[in-house]
Amino acid sequence: MAIPGYDASTVAEYSLEQVGARVAVVANVVPEAFGLAESDSEVLAAALSAPVDLVACDELRAVEAIRITLDYDPTALPPGASPTDVAVAVETGAGRRRLHSTVDLEETTVTAVLNDRPPGSTVVAVYDDRNEKTGD
Template sequence: MAIPGYDANSVAEYALDAAGARVAIVAGVVPDSFELTRASRDPPVDALSSPVTLEALEELKAIEAIRIRLTYDPSQLPPGASPTDVAVAVETEDDWVPLESTVDLEETVVEAVLNDRPSGSTVVAGYDDSDVTVGGHLE
């Protein structure tokens, strides 16, 4: 899973296929302990995928890019919801915060590309009906 603008040889890739999650990282230091695991927490009510935890996220150093790609279940969208209102959301201390995301309707995946670590280590694909892509909240 390449990150546009980066040499494929500089990208570390991780997958948790059972949860439909993939992460690609370009960073000066990616610890050997970095991995994806199923989150032990319950997902938010508007989740469209299983929550996944990015283990050892805080140990990444000199981050240039992180690409988080999650498969989602479109049949879980609320009636009348737009299939483009799906976002990668990160769990913070207070809430689930949607990240600026891109949806691939054919492959039913949503991805977010960041230039720094997200504000939390647990992520999920969720329905985002807010008008604000960054900083809105999934309930």
């Protein structure tokens, strides 16, 4: 799972296949403890994937890029929902924050690419019916 624009030898990659989660990171410091774990968080009613924890995420230093990819269940979409409106969301102290995401309809995955650590450590795929331009 290369991150476009980065030399593959500089990318640290982790996966948690049993829940269909993958993360790749380019950073000056990637702690040995960094990785993915099944989350103990309650599964949200709107969730299209199992919640996943980014372990030791707050210990990453000088992050250039982080790519989070989650498998999602298209049968869990609300009736009439567009599968292109799936997003990666991260749990923060203030609630859930949707990240700008790209959907691969063929692979039924959703991917978010960030240039810094996410604002939380638990991620999940959700249906995002907000208008991207207005936020409504």
